Amino acid sequence: MASLLSSSSASPSPSHLKVLFTALAFVLSLLALLVFNKNKNKNTKKKKAALNLPPGPPGWPIVGNLFQVALSGKLFIHLARDLFKEYGPIFTLRMGARTLIVIGTAELAHEALIEKGQLFASRPAENPTRTIFSCDKFTVNSAVYGPEWRSLRRNMVSGMLSAARLREFRPLRSAAMDRFIDRLRAEAEASDGAIWVLSNARFAVFCILLAMTFGLHLDEDDIVRIDAAMKKVLMTLNPRIDDYLPFLGFLYYKQRRHALQVRKEQIETILPLIEKRKAILKDPTIDPSAAPFSYLDSLLDLKVEGRSAAAPSNEELVTLCSEFINGGTDTTATAIEWAIARLIEDPSRQARIHGEIIAECGDRPVDERDTEKMVYLQAFVKELLRKHPPTYFSLTHAAIQPAKLGGYDIPTNANLEIFLPTISEDPRFWSNPTGFNPDRFLTGGENADMTGVTGIRMIPFGAGRRICPGLGMGTTHITLLVARAVQAFEWRAHPSQTTLDFGDNVEFTVVMRRHLLAMVKPRK
Template sequence: MELIDLFIFGLAFIFIRLWWRHWSVTGGRPKNLPPGPPGWPFVGNLIQVILQRRHFIFIVRELRKIYGPIFTMQMGQRTMVIVTDSKLIHEALVQRGPTFASRPADSPIRLVFSVGKCAINSAEYGPLWRTLRKNFVTELITPTRVKQCSWIRKWAIENHMKRIKREGFETGSLELMSNCRLTICSILICLCFGAKISEERIKKIESILKDVMLITSPKLPDFLPILTLLFRREMKEAKALRKKQLECLVPLIKNRRAFVEKGENPNPNQEMVSPIGAAYIDSLFGLEPETRGPLGEEECVTLCSEVISAGTDTSATTVEWAMLHLVINQEIQEKLYQEIVGIVGKNGDIKEEDVERMPYLDAVIKETFRRHPPSHFLLSHAAIKDTELGGYTIPAGAYVEFYTAWITENPDIWSDPSEFRPERFLHGDGVGVDVTGTRAVKMLPFGAGRRICPAWNLGILHISLLIAKMVQAFKWLPVPDAPPDPAETYAFTVVMKNPLKAVILPRY
């Protein structure tokens, strides 16, 4: 009996040894996947990443130097193919867009908030995604709709200017990020629900949606869904937050539905101020995707939250980074001010068509996107079938992560990439650069191909109006003895670790 036990133990040892060797070389992956760091059994590279106690982007930068422009990491049950090369990114997203246009499986926590992936960002490439995206584009970002809703931006930005003036003069300085988030969030809430609501309610919605973004960011349970039962506390927290989100937004949906059903005219003294058909939610009431049928209140909450969250974070972050450089470099700020004055005058009203005639403002914004991309990765993509990229096999359903920050740092693409120099987009290596990546990938603030952010033009409009209005009205200066700190941190988007504070002086 002892010999049999020894024999079984020996076989088990040999099996474990061979299994370990297989995992350490391939992470349990097919042989033709891109190369990558050796992993551990079951968890792959997950524990190695956790033990480094650094943000994932710093690990990716180092692995790129070792394994090249495309490599693989096995993060628990997730097979992640990370692509960092501009030509490979262009090939995948633009030249072969449909092949890489899907999304991988969502984590249990993300599914709580997406109602089974019923969202433009997370839906798999197919009929549901096409229906939702087409409806969004038609109802929210056509030139006719953008023009029809220009009064919303005018109202919100006027309030913004009054608020920062009051804060700046009463306290001696102001914090920009919180003000920009509040303003952009108020615009998007009105675009979605056709409603003007109090700043207190806007702040509450903004806070809840920020928590939603943070709780749905990648966490340990996402990489090991087989152990979901061990993460009951995280799931309980997610469901409690979803309940708060519904309690906050469902009343707006119900009020808007009642307004639409009664066929009332908007009253500026009431909550509902947009005419019937002008609010995004109006289009969702009658929408029936073929794979789901009529949308309920939960789906409407998810779709409107998606618009508000994505538009608020990226736009407010970009405005803050742009204003940081205007505060640091007064020469750039003065040049922008002179352009604004030359087009609308010192006290002229800046209209939406005016910012389209400001090339230096456009250059400042593009340089901000290049120097401070809202995110270092695009949202996860997935191939719809087994395919090849860069000579390697990409399995269907694997997480394909496009690391786009390296592109904007690459000295082979950009001269002096660490410098903030808007002039490069007027006469330099930025002339003719396409921010959508259609012609070539040199920067991708909005993604590219089938999954490009459909509202990227609207986002640039909000950013342009805010910066132009603020620079026209005030001179922005650093707080004495407290210069701005450009250190970064991650909060869904890449933001300033210490929010920008500045002194404002009225221009006479």
């Protein structure tokens, strides 16, 4: 469940430019009102001027840098690199009503997440339209720092993501891996060996997380239907202009109405699964194939600090279950697409991983206990997450009170955005940092601690108090999917993609600019 790029840090998409220009005319008409508010705002302006914010590009009245970012013609993940070059390792963007503080070095990340971890452990305020999907920030990822968040996180970690709990789901993962290989084989047979990697990887991971969440055995039609509903939620959470300029919310009344409808569909899709699981817990004979434990089981009687409610409501259960599924699906699937591309790029990587599998397993299907002993495979996955973290920004942090970072003032509730590639590609810590070289972790002695505990060098799952709780599960799923894919097939370039494009794009996670269509040859 690697950390996901929050909507607050993503730049407005090109599809919003027409609305932007309409909004600009409206905004300019409001400038006249500033004359009347001059005296009223005088003290506020003096207070803001006294802040020693990090440097950044000058902005326009009211909208700040919002239009500059939107009209740059670049994805924000690319624009950020340019801004680091111009303003240094920490810079400020005023995005309408939001202030973004963006950092991109190991030292600043360590100061924020480790040295001052408690101070920067909260989340900023959100557009109220967004919080309908989080039940007013009642999730592990979105909750403000405090007792409610501690209760939710503690339950997820100890009740679901501990090493002991993850081991209990080995049979489930094994069955999902078999289904994954069967789907790949069927698609290859139907299309002369061609396979779309991302969609198949996504389906495999979704199956695993769905089963872990509800403990139910579902047929493929049900899985596809549930997946479609979950995708609608993610699409609805794409950033909008009123996230940055709340007073323009009236322009988005149709979108708000659509969001309410998507939320209704989400509840209607997930709630029957919750009710079915509740019935099975009361009478296991209803479905003998049901798993003995699920994430939902840990939530049904959850006591949350600071809340008078005895247990989460049905809507809150829908939200928490959806968070568990969505948090780990696209992030893991994205990693698999990048992994297969890197295996195709250099066939010797495939050969080394396949050699480890043969030595360890022979003809037996590889499982996660086997992968723990495969040194090169483990190094390959570490390099994969260093070079291709599923998101380039960790989830947005916010200070719980006015704070200092890198010698600058950080206002309460400002968005603190941590850019990961400039950390994991820092030439001070990595040799040939932009190259892909798993051997660096075998012979180079380079640090691969992904938790930040021994020092921040690469943090694809974040670090500190709000490190992604799914780190262990995510790496397990990535490693096992890669191993099973290599064991079953020899992967090579499709004739239409003989030159692989390692450019990136943002589709909720950071994906390949051109989705990978690969050719496979069954090994047996």
